[in-house]
Amino acid sequence: MSDISEKSELEALKALLFEDEFQHLEKITSKLQTLETETKSTDEITQIVLKHFDDILLKKLAQKESKTIEVLSQYLSKIIAKSASGNKLELSYALQSTIASVLSKEVENNKEKMIDALYPILGGMISRYVAQAIKEMMDSINEKIEDGFSLNKYKRKVKAKVSGVSETELLLEESSDATIYSLFVIHKKSGLLIAEANLENKEIGDPHMVASMASAIKDFINDWIQNHEEESSVQLVSYGKETLYIESAGSVYIIAFLNAEPDYEQRSEINTFFAHLVKRYSRFFQTFNGDDSALEVKILSQKMQAFIDAQRKTSPQTKKEKKSMAKYLVWLLAFGALFYVYIQVEQYYANYRLEQSLLQKTGAQIRVTQEEDTLQLWGELSSMEQFYTIERIMKGKKFINRLEMPVEEIDHKISTLQKEIEELKVLYSEKKSIKGALK
Amino acid sequence: MIRKKILLLGDFNVGKTSLIRRYIDKTFSEKYLTTIGVKISKKEIELNHEIYEMLIWDIEGATPQKSIPQSYYNGASGAIFVADISRSDTIEGLDAHIQTFNYLNPDRPYVIAYNKIDLLNEEQQKELPNRHNAFFTSAKTDTQVEELFTHLAQEIFND
Numbered sequence: 163m164s165d166i167s168e169k170s171e172l173e174a175l176k177a178l179l180f181e182d183e184f185q186h187l188e189k190i191t192s193k194l195q196t197l198e199t200e201t202k203s204t205d206e207i208t209q210i211v212l213k214h215f216d217d218i219l220l221k222k223l224a225q226k227e228s229k230t231i232e233v234l235s236q237y238l239s240k241i242i243a244k245s246a247s248g249n250k251l252e253l254s255y256a257l258q259s260t261i262a263s264v265l266s267k268e269v270e271n272n273k274e275k276m277i278d279a280l281y282p283i284l285g286g287m288i289s290r291y292v293a294q295a296i297k298e299m300m301d302s303i304n305e306k307i308e309d310g311f312s313l314n315k316y317k318r319k320v321k322a323k324v325s326g327v328s329e330t331e332l333l334l335e336e337s338s339d340a341t342i343y344s345l346f347v348i349h350k351k352s353g354l355l356i357a358e359a360n361l362e363n364k365e366i367g368d369p370h371m372v373a374s375m376a377s378a379i380k381d382f383i384n385d386w387i388q389n390h391e392e393e394s395s396v397q398l399v400s401y402g403k404e405t406l407y408i409e410s411a412g413s414v415y416i417i418a419f420l421n422a423e424p425d426y427e428q429r430s431e432i433n434t435f436f437a438h439l440v441k442r443y444s445r446f447f448q449t450f451n452g453d454d455s456a457l458e459v460k461i462l463s464q465k466m467q468a469f470i471d472a473q474r475k476t477s478p479q480t481k482k483e484k485k486s487m488a489k490y491l492v493w494l495l496a497f498g499a500l501f502y503v504y505i506q507v508e509q510y511y512a513n514y515r516l517e518q519s520l521l522q523k524t525g526a527q528i529r530v531t532q533e534e535d536t537l538q539l540w541g542e543l544s545s546m547e548q549f550y551t552i553e554r555i556m557k558g559k560k561f562i563n564r565l566e567m568p569v570e571e572i573d574h575k576i577s578t579l580q581k582e583i584e585e586l587k588v589l590y591s592e593k594k595s596i597k598g599a600l601k
Numbered sequence: 602m603i604r605k606k607i608l609l610l611g612d613f614n615v616g617k618t619s620l621i622r623r624y625i626d627k628t629f630s631e632k633y634l635t636t637i638g639v640k641i642s643k644k645e646i647e648l649n650h651e652i653y654e655m656l657i658w659d660i661e662g663a664t665p666q667k668s669i670p671q672s673y674y675n676g677a678s679g680a681i682f683v684a685d686i687s688r689s690d691t692i693e694g695l696d697a698h699i700q701t702f703n704y705l706n707p708d709r710p711y712v713i714a715y716n717k718i719d720l721l722n723e724e725q726q727k728e729l730p731n732r733h734n735a736f737f738t739s740a741k742t743d744t745q746v747e748e749l750f751t752h753l754a755q756e757i758f759n760d
């Protein structure tokens with residue numbers, strides 16, 4: 163009994179003396195038990211480490227720890243490859259923004275490297291396109307140059323001299339051969355389409371939307387230009403092979419949709435036609451209320467259609483036909499000229515042969531010319547014999563004698579004639595006196 | 602057919618394009634895609650047995666840094682001014698748009714769309730401001746969108 167009471171007293175004393183220590187011991191025991199459980203459970207460890215994993219990894223990467231980077235790099239490519247084989251779309255979305263920024267950064271920082279990498283692919287591609295475009299242009303120019311008898315060639319030469327623009331530039335301009343396939347007249351303020359015309363099978367889908375959009379683009383550019391320059395407006399909008407030629411006047415503007423940039427002549431044609439429309443329909447344009455069932459719209463559309471169709475007559479094909487016609491005409495003229503030259507040469511040689519014959523037979527240098535169908539003889543004669551010889555040679559030929567006779571010969575001839583006259587006079591008076599005697 | 606130009610104006614991200622999409626395509630997307638420049642849509646509407654067409658210019662949202670080109674306002678027969686009901690600055694910004702529109706197109710009708718009404722609870726909806734020709738719309742829940750456009754069309758084409 164006493165043992166028991168002593169023991170309990172000792173325990174009580176222990177409890178009193180080591181109360182704090184016991185509590186601490188209990189806490190440590192409990193913690194040890196928890197740790198024991200956690201270290202044995204993989205899930206528990208993962209949960210604990212995962213909380214700090216990102217921070218640790220980032221810290222390691224920031225310190226550029228080679229071991230971490232080496233391990234990660236081994237698996238990174240595998241992860242991407244795995245993702246790519248699974249959901250490609252998701253991966254492309256994930257990489258989209260990164261790739262764009264990486265590329266722009268790379269281009270900015272390593273321009274030359276990027277060029278080196280891309281040039282073999284893009285360079286070749288661009289070269290092929292450019293080469294093809296140049297080939298097409300050169301073919302067109304060559305065709306024009308080879309067309310040696312074309313009137314346009316000389317017209318172009320004159321134009322180049324007058325305008326001061328080189329012939330090559332004019333040729334380049336001509337090589338455009340643009341065709342207007344659509345024509346829109348648009349209300350300037352509202353951007354509403356008033357009338358349209360299109361080449362057959364070249365109709366523009368949803369023209370009212372296109373007109374409004376074109377109007378918005380024009381407004382936007384004009385607004386921008388007006389902030390920089392005064393009195394300017396957009397006139398040409400190009401996208402790919404398509405070109406929009408815009409001409410503005412009063413309350414409307416016209417848009418010509420072309421398959422190439424229009425040359426000066428085409429612009430001038432469009433402007434003249436547009437000026438005619440504006441003059442004729444200005445009042446209607448000013449009061450246009452969006453109603454395209456108005457009679458004016460129908461008439462306007464017909465006129466525009468006629469304008470578009472008329473260009474077919476002057477389309478590149480028709481231009482070629484016209485050129486061929488001109489070619490034949492020039493050939494004809496050339497043949498005519500050659501024939502004329504032949505006649506002239508023939509005539510010259512006939513006269514030359516005659517001159518030689520006259521020289522041979524008279525010894526005199528006689529020049530033969532021709533006026534219309536009459537020969538004219540020029541030169542100086544030394545004797546009347548020569549004159550008579552010439553008259554014999556020229557017998558049967560229509561000619562005018564412009565020869566200069568020798569003065570002595572003429573004087574001799576005159577005195578001979580005078581003598582003969584005197585003799586005749588004497589004979590006559592003798593005859594007369596005989597007759598009187600007989601009476 | 603009679604066609605008219607209608608403007609859709611307001612600050613950025615108030616839901617102008619969503620309203621158009623809801624009205625024309627009957628669709629809605631949570632994805633926000635900012636409008637660059639102008640997006641033009643058209644919608645035919647029948648009023649008093651006549652067919653009319655509205656060419657709606659959905660103009661990119663104005664910001665303090667970027668104003669709308671004045672030429673866009675020209676020749677408009679009507680306008681819809683849109684504000685985000687959950688953003689007071691967009692409501693306050695309406696007056697500037699209306700003023701410019703009235704200056705360039707005097708006496709032309711317009712309506713106001715307090716959009717994104719679905720973001721407010723019933724209590725908040727009861728406290729909404731009452732303004733002439735104003736509609737509390739939601740492109741998301743298709744609230745009053747048809748009414749908004751029809752009302753403006755009636756004012757324009759029945760004029």
